[in-house]
Amino acid sequence: MTTQATTATLSNMSLARRAWEIRRKAVRMGEVQGQGYVGQALGIADVLSVSYFHALAYRPDEPEWEGRDRFLLSIGHYAIALYSALIEAGILPEQELETYGTDDSRLPMSGMAAYTPGMEITGGSLGQGLGIGVGMALGLKAKKNPAFVYNLMSDGELGEGSTWEAAMSAAHHKLDNLVCIVDFNDQQADGKSTDMLCSEPLADKWASFGWHVQRVDGNDIAALVAAFDVARNLKGAKPRVIICDTIMCKGVPFLEEREITHFVRVEADEWQKALAVLDANRPE
Amino acid sequence: MTATHKYDPHRKWEARMPPKPGEGGRTSAMIASLAAEGYDTVSAPFGHALVEEAKKNDRVVGFTADLSKYTDLHIFAQAFPERFYQMGMAEQVMISAAAGMAREGFIPFATTYAVFASRRAYDFIAMAIAEEYLPVKIVCALPGLTTGYGPSHQATEDLAIFRGLPNLTIVDPCDAIDVMEAVPAITAHEGPVYMRLPRGKVPSVIRKHCPDYKFELGKAKLLRDGKDVLVIASGFMTMRALDAAVELEAQGISAAVLHCPTIKPLDTATILAEAGKGNRLVVTAENHTKVGGLGEAVASTLLTNGVTPTFRMIGLPDQFLDAGALPTLHDRYGISTAAMITQIRGWL
Ligand SMILES: Cc1ncc(C[n+]2csc(CCOP(=O)(O)OP(=O)(O)O)c2C)c(N)n1
Ligand SMILES: [Mg+2]
Numbered sequence: 001m002t003t004q005a006t007t008a009t010l011s012n013m014s015l016a017r018r019a020w021e022i023r024r025k026a027v028r029m030g031e032v033q034g035q036g037y038v039g040q041a042l043g044i045a046d047v048l049s050v051s052y053f054h055a056l057a058y059r060p061d062e063p064e065w066e067g068r069d070r071f072l073l074s075i076g077h078y079a080i081a082l083y084s085a086l087i088e089a090g091i092l093p094e095q096e097l098e099t100y101g102t103d104d105s106r107l108p109m110s111g112m113a114a115y116t117p118g119m120e121i122t123g124g125s126l127g128q129g130l131g132i133g134v135g136m137a138l139g140l141k142a143k144k145n146p147a148f149v150y151n152l153m154s155d156g157e158l159g160e161g162s163t164w165e166a167a168m169s170a171a172h173h174k175l176d177n178l179v180c181i182v183d184f185n186d187q188q189a190d191g192k193s194t195d196m197l198c199s200e201p202l203a204d205k206w207a208s209f210g211w212h213v214q215r216v217d218g219n220d221i222a223a224l225v226a227a228f229d230v231a232r233n234l235k236g237a238k239p240r241v242i243i244c245d246t247i248m249c250k251g252v253p254f255l256e257e258r259e260i261t262h263f264v265r266v267e268a269d270e271w272q273k274a275l276a277v278l279d280a281n282r283p284e
Numbered sequence: 285m286t287a288t289h290k291y292d293p294h295r296k297w298e299a300r301m302p303p304k305p306g307e308g309g310r311t312s313a314m315i316a317s318l319a320a321e322g323y324d325t326v327s328a329p330f331g332h333a334l335v336e337e338a339k340k341n342d343r344v345v346g347f348t349a350d351l352s353k354y355t356d357l358h359i360f361a362q363a364f365p366e367r368f369y370q371m372g373m374a375e376q377v378m379i380s381a382a383a384g385m386a387r388e389g390f391i392p393f394a395t396t397y398a399v400f401a402s403r404r405a406y407d408f409i410a411m412a413i414a415e416e417y418l419p420v421k422i423v424c425a426l427p428g429l430t431t432g433y434g435p436s437h438q439a440t441e442d443l444a445i446f447r448g449l450p451n452l453t454i455v456d457p458c459d460a461i462d463v464m465e466a467v468p469a470i471t472a473h474e475g476p477v478y479m480r481l482p483r484g485k486v487p488s489v490i491r492k493h494c495p496d497y498k499f500e501l502g503k504a505k506l507l508r509d510g511k512d513v514l515v516i517a518s519g520f521m522t523m524r525a526l527d528a529a530v531e532l533e534a535q536g537i538s539a540a541v542l543h544c545p546t547i548k549p550l551d552t553a554t555i556l557a558e559a560g561k562g563n564r565l566v567v568t569a570e571n572h573t574k575v576g577g578l579g580e581a582v583a584s585t586l587l588t589n590g591v592t593p594t595f596r597m598i599g600l601p602d603q604f605l606d607a608g609a610l611p612t613l614h615d616r617y618g619i620s621t622a623a624m625i626t627q628i629r630g631w632l
Contacts, residue, residue, distance in 0.1 A: 104300070104606070106300050108607035110607065112434055115297050117297055122434075123436070124437065125399065127373075156350060157373065160375075188350050188372075189350045190348070190351065
């Protein structure tokens with residue numbers, strides 16, 4: 001039941017290469033529509049690589065497999081990133097990428113459980129994933145299922161009261177099978193997260209809410225691997241949070257240097273340029 | 285319970301056919317325009333109107349929950365940075381704080397998307413604002429079906445939610461002029477208001493058809509007379525009704541259009557007078573589920589007053605809607621001009 005279906009069979013490709021593949025697919029999807037939350041996808045690609053190719057147990061051809069680790073995308077607008085990871089993981093067929101964001105596609109702009117295999121919940125109304133994660137973690141424990149629940153959330157979601165209700169709840173219920181990943185890209189819709197609600201000292205906040213806290217460079221694969229290992233193997237009846245400091249548009253320097261906004265502007269001719277930049281830097 | 289105990293999801297993806305390779309890329313779900321062809325547009329009418337109002341009234345302040353740029357409130361924030369409060373993505377405290385500031389004598393305009401005000405912040409609006417009859421003006425972008433992002437962003441039941449709330453005035457403007465004239469009107473109104481907001485480049489529709497039109501809070505206005513059908517509409521469905529009326533006239537059908545931008549309190553006198561005239565088919569048209577919106581409000585007004593014309597409703601179905609391009613979805617769910625014409629012709 002706890003077979004690591006992924007790591008054993010798929011890991012002859014490096015995690016850096018997986019992250020690169022995820023980035024490349026996200027850019028290709030962005031090109032299909034001429035827009036998309038590609039800045040977020042490039043920033044979170046390393047986290048998704050480590051999630052899907054190091055930490056999670058799942059069966060690509062059986063997305064509802066009872067023994068799978070549950071990965072919740074609370075941030076529905078990051079769907080473009082998760083679709084890339086799901087394609088890379090073999091859960092979605094690669095050619096479907098061309099349908100991204102088109103009418104009746106299974107890959108809509110905002111992630112929804114009813115549309116996409118491997119998309120556990122309908123996120124997008126931000127601040128809901130962690131609470132659902134609490135319930136799934138309780139449910140798994142009630143079923144004596146040793147799987148983990150991962151909830152990927154954003155720094156913007158730290159503003160929602162529901163996030164902290166869920167955080168208290170998870171600690172109260174001693175959910176050692178719940179791992180929360182916070183993408184701290186210092187960006188929200190209206191501007192920088194650090195200019196909005198003072199989230200710092202963020203690690204201390206989570207710790208004082210009863211969580212085991214790690215804060216890592218979310219674009220450093222070795223650091224992520226270590227953090228995920230600690231989160232999984234830790235003894236102690238606490239939920240675990242990994243705060244990941246990421247850089248939006250990571251891996252495409254000309255976009256990284258651009259004025260970063262929630263919806264990064266990419267000109268029509270820049271998608272190919274972005275792919276060329278990636279292709280020139282393909283890891284083994 | 286056993287280890288195989290499993291949530292049995294209602295998973296539509298099993299039934300969804302993946303589009304064939306090469307067939308993708310046709311219609312972008314990003315297309316969020318209303319298909320308002322032939323009209324001039326005004327940029328950010330709400331933001332500019334609020335700046336004008338704030339120059340005259342120093343009680344006016346602005347609040348947002350990480351959506352100033354997407355509700356045109358950034359225009360106000362630039363003009364009056366010291367009167368603008370960025371609350372972060374925290375709709376509930378935004379509403380509570382707006383209530384608190386109103387208690388101290390201010391007139392807060394609080395903005396977010398319609399889904400997040402009506403769903404997440406509802407209890408806070410009900411108790412901190414409506415029950416206390418405080419002058420907070422809740423102004424929300426993406427009302428009804430004005431985004432293709434799917435149910436998380438489609439506020440298809442915001443009017444139904446808010447109509448049940450005592451004390452709350454509800455405004456569903458059609459166009460840029462409506463928005464600009466509604467801002468001073470709702471500021472002057474002493475109680476709480478929920479206003480649906482067309483934002484960005486907003487078409488200027490009504491005066492093109494009806495040059496003397498003026499927005500008046502609480503009043504429905506006959507924009508055009510006609511003898512076969514009376515369409516009672518709000519929001520951008522008034523634009524659809526006007527466009528449909530022009531088209532129907534060419535097809536020999538004479539349609540009247542009654543614009544009803546104040547949903548609550550409803551202008552029952554005008555509605556009863558117009559619906560009682562002649563022997564016209566009466567049709568309501570709203571950018572909202574047919575449950576609990578303008579259509580049912582009009583129906584109950586007519587029935588309880590013994591006015592019983594043939595009556596039909598145009599609006600969204602009682603379901604969570606698809607993601608997709610707005611023009612596709614407006615056609616699919618019957619609120620495009622073409623779909624409106626087809627429905628009206630079918631009923632005559
Ligand atoms: C409850 C809720 N409020 C507001 C929004 C609108 N919204 C969509 S994304 C976003 C910014 C949220 O911050 P974050 O996820 O950190 O943004 P990003 O890093 O992608 O720029 C907002 C306010 C939403 N989707 N849900
Ligand atoms: Mg962010």
